[in-house]
Amino acid sequence: MSSSTLPPVFLELARRVNNWGRWGADDEIGTLNLITDDVVRAAAAEVRAGRRVPLALPLRQDGVQTGLIPGRVNPLHTMVQINQETFGPGTVACSDDVVTMGLQAATHWDALTHVSHSGRLYNGRPAGTVTAHGGAAFSGIDKARHVVSRGVLLDVARALGRDRLDGGHAVTPEDLEAAEELARTRVRAGDIVLVRTGQIQVYLAGDRHGYGHPSPGLSLRTPEWFHARDVAAVADDTLTFEIFPPEVDDLWLPVHALDLVEMGMPQGQNWNLEELSTACGETGRYAFLLSATPEPFVGATGSPVAPVAIL
């Protein structure tokens, strides 16, 4: 582990949003602690129409990965049995599947251990507690257990009157507040915020390379806003979550480091928010019950999720 080369602007923000110790020295789930039974009860009360909107991209070999991120492979789905008559000719026949995939390849949650900086993970644990054998000893994605809360769509693209934001657009706290105003609800403690940039339209239109970057995404200034509102988790519709290339030269993935390492707040990427945007636009209601529990891979630093908004 090299010594940190992170600039003062980052270190100052890190100091401001840091949650280490807030839920005890043993805590492994960070801001998910903010989702209380009360929050969930209130979230269930947001269900009006009974409409369900899925937010995951289909899992397929021509997914969003292009080879740019080494090892993060799109799902390779193969059959190990096809109508196999295991118990003899003419009996009931079975089909079975196997998959190989990068856990961060498609619609996913980053675990708090997905990034480290200065040799540290969330809650001050050493980066070295992530190993080849076993993955993350602390704060693996399986520790989340359940991710269900009130979801709020902050439809920044719509709030700014665009189909989708430009590649160079850093989503600022002011943008979030414009979207909040459109949503006519105030983001509050325990909420899961979905930020829509519209960037996933690029992928849906078939341009996998263009989707990746340049990409709009969250600004360096947003973690402090999420921290102030005590948000439980944030997801968006981009590959990189934060604006990419970054706002400050040579300061790569600062939002990842602030959200995951300092605040202990899970991040979601590659969420398809298009159908949800339409649904919310139709009703004018941007809050809903969100169910988005990651697959509980033990020790994983990220995991696929099939989120559903229940409106």
Add this chain to the structure above:
Amino acid sequence: MSSSTLPPVFLELARRVNNWGRWGADDEIGTLNLITDDVVRAAAAEVRAGRRVPLALPLRQDGVQTGLIPGRVNPLHTMVQINQETFGPGTVACSDDVVTMGLQAATHWDALTHVSHSGRLYNGRPAGTVTAHGGAAFSGIDKARHVVSRGVLLDVARALGRDRLDGGHAVTPEDLEAAEELARTRVRAGDIVLVRTGQIQVYLAGDRHGYGHPSPGLSLRTPEWFHARDVAAVADDTLTFEIFPPEVDDLWLPVHALDLVEMGMPQGQNWNLEELSTACGETGRYAFLLSATPEPFVGATGSPVAPVAIL
């Protein structure tokens, strides 16, 4: 494909529960059609405490598979990056994971195409529409899109006064009704029924081989009961779903064939219902909002799911 050797007892049951054409010749989701917006709205109203209970087993290499079912491998989780300083020394470092697993290896849903009999799949489609390249052309698990409804725990083990049912116990309609009485709610159209046998305790106690079989499970007689109640889906806490070895000599997997092929009703296996049983026992309420959307692998005949009961 050999010609069918299935006995008259099966064929008669098949005739009674058959739903082919009920939702049109093009339908690919079967009884999931029964989950209407109204059903979901009512399901949300079942949330009282805001408590969330996860029902998935942790995904790990020492999972429930023992090698008995060829190709159905437990999750192999490996790291492709560990605190990798992609952007240079001292920068934010990333960890990334890859997994290889059988889609039916752990807590999962069977897609309607997981089994065929007599050369046919649900809605009369040819078994040959499942291929090595592309998987299931129809009724792949991705077609489910969202699985959210009212869940009802039918705690058969508790209703019969046992910790867990014996290996040879076929769960009958009468057992289901005993558990329904305990639950003080009537199973109705669109519900997702969770049948607890307690068998998963065997796995949780470390006996992977004993968990598999002999195993209690659903009787040949249950599909007709589920059909009468217009249940949307059924899951239980066993490896084989139905009693195994089967009730009728040489009639293997008849419940699979009746549920999946004839009724078009998804089945869930290896669901951990122990914590849920405790929670329901404490409150006396066995109905809840269930969120259980499978990972949308395109063309897959089954998929992992991380279900959550919201009480």
Add this chain to the structure above:
Amino acid sequence: MSSSTLPPVFLELARRVNNWGRWGADDEIGTLNLITDDVVRAAAAEVRAGRRVPLALPLRQDGVQTGLIPGRVNPLHTMVQINQETFGPGTVACSDDVVTMGLQAATHWDALTHVSHSGRLYNGRPAGTVTAHGGAAFSGIDKARHVVSRGVLLDVARALGRDRLDGGHAVTPEDLEAAEELARTRVRAGDIVLVRTGQIQVYLAGDRHGYGHPSPGLSLRTPEWFHARDVAAVADDTLTFEIFPPEVDDLWLPVHALDLVEMGMPQGQNWNLEELSTACGETGRYAFLLSATPEPFVGATGSPVAPVAIL
């Protein structure tokens, strides 16, 4: 299986090179039968310098596959243990690796079952004997057991005075004979022929897409020449083996079908013949002992190989 749409030109060639039944109705290895002990003894006598030239491409994620052939994934190499002190702190530590890869992804042999036509495989077996569970019931790559013989480099590019052949160059029998003349040896029964087009230079220069196609490769007319010479196997330095796009409109992969299905002769692809070409050019000797046994995956229709020429 659709009925064949193959044209008369193909069917006539098929008739001429057909070897079905030549080594008995039960034979699974085709022309590898031509490698007798005598052939191998003579092959060993070709070793003069003791120099060894490896012919496999390094196995890596940025290999020759580009996603064009669905499912044929480049090797994904991950660590499952890194300096793991399994037996306690301070003991000997172990590292272990896992790979996922298409068996035909890199330098490989096609098994005789890699292609079928008109519903048939080599020796007249039904195409349906290749299944999802178990792969090829007959003529899997593991049946080859050992592939060691005299190798002859037919350096067509050099014989024609080129660095590498153009994308549209179909290597003809006349080209092979020009290279044979350069090699100053006559190709004979049991030989393994390596045909150099130079096309792999495109990949080695970093152009993965350009490597694939348009590609020079073997002409439709070559199987008959290989048949006349009783060659045991043929490999070249292209992705497609034969010229691609093909010589006859809408007649795709005819050489595959003639070599594998009709003659029962294994084909090798993506062999790196550049260093070998240099070595042979230096000594003027183009014959050598070739050791090229495929990894014995049971029932596989192809397999990676790490061939070595011993000069």
Add this chain to the structure above:
Amino acid sequence: MSSSTLPPVFLELARRVNNWGRWGADDEIGTLNLITDDVVRAAAAEVRAGRRVPLALPLRQDGVQTGLIPGRVNPLHTMVQINQETFGPGTVACSDDVVTMGLQAATHWDALTHVSHSGRLYNGRPAGTVTAHGGAAFSGIDKARHVVSRGVLLDVARALGRDRLDGGHAVTPEDLEAAEELARTRVRAGDIVLVRTGQIQVYLAGDRHGYGHPSPGLSLRTPEWFHARDVAAVADDTLTFEIFPPEVDDLWLPVHALDLVEMGMPQGQNWNLEELSTACGETGRYAFLLSATPEPFVGATGSPVAPVAIL
């Protein structure tokens, strides 16, 4: 990396067999340097009959791994295409395969980086040069390029008049010399030695668990003997290579550490030497040309190999 707890007996042996710097500070292949052109030329001259004997186990899901070594999974072979008519109905149809496997799962070579001790790898490099992303920066298995030399079968089981050695039998230098006498050849510089214990018969008879341990294997005292003879590599027919459990309490894998880290000598495991033993017994000749180049996975700490002895 913990500080070493290795005992004086180990450290003294390490000192005696150490080859660090012998082939320069940059060397990555250790004793493979001993295979010169002269050695290979002489090896080719050992070919008399032209008979080829394969030494690899078939690669299959019920291979030698039992789950004991986490992550080292048996080959999972699946089809991604089966008689797929890519170019339209009635055209030539293709089948394609994918595999996931532990590189050390079956018949394989250990790379020099497969183990470390006291924080060091062969030639004094830091253990930390093996990483999740990229594997071994030095001495990956791909650096071997080619492994062809004279092979000598030291048939210890036969020399001691046994079918196979007992589980507790540590093969000593005296045993090796008894087998050398039987072989009527002297092991010399650059040879690859194959040590037969007969233990693989346990696996071949269907007892996978019994094969693993207790297992006969090489004694702690053998590395010095191999060092004195300047052997290029050693392989045997066991899972653990060395006797297991070990000869000295709490001194685990000492032979691995001496061979790989100190001497820089590759080790082979799970080689099937039964057919070779029969062949050598018939002719009374135990020397041959051995061709055993590992699959060149870049940065891998081990790799499958399909070795062939040419007699």
